[in-house]
Amino acid sequence: MIKFINLVIGGAAGTVARYLLDGAVYRFVGTGFPYGTLVINISGCFILGLLTALADKKFILGPDARLLLMIGFCGAFTTFSTMIFETDSLVRNGQALRAFTNIFASVIFGFILFRIGSLIGEMI
Numbered sequence: 001m002i003k004f005i006n007l008v009i010g011g012a013a014g015t016v017a018r019y020l021l022d023g024a025v026y027r028f029v030g031t032g033f034p035y036g037t038l039v040i041n042i043s044g045c046f047i048l049g050l051l052t053a054l055a056d057k058k059f060i061l062g063p064d065a066r067l068l069l070m071i072g073f074c075g076a077f078t079t080f081s082t083m084i085f086e087t088d089s090l091v092r093n094g095q096a097l098r099a100f101t102n103i104f105a106s107v108i109f110g111f112i113l114f115r116i117g118s119l120i121g122e123m124i
Helices: 002-029 035-056 063-077 080-092 096-123
Strands: none
Touching: 002 035, 002 063, 035 063, 035 080, 063 080, 080 096
């Protein structure tokens, strides 16, 4: 049960943090480019990278903290950071081609399928 509580608390915090940061960035620089999402995605990557090092290299984060921060918070804050984490795992395991494929496929196919979904939604 504690696992789900950690996920819920982390997820709620990540969602609120995303909303607040997104709004702050857009108020500061305007809405001519998706700066809010860009800041969230790259800061999420930084946060998840930092937490990974604290968990895997420094052994500072235990299983409950990992669930709360890495999966709950970062998962709700941005899934882009998770994709980067998994891509880094591929690189560390000597699978650079698969890592590049993951990045390419995630961005290109994600955008294409987003557009297809939007077009279908417009036709409904």
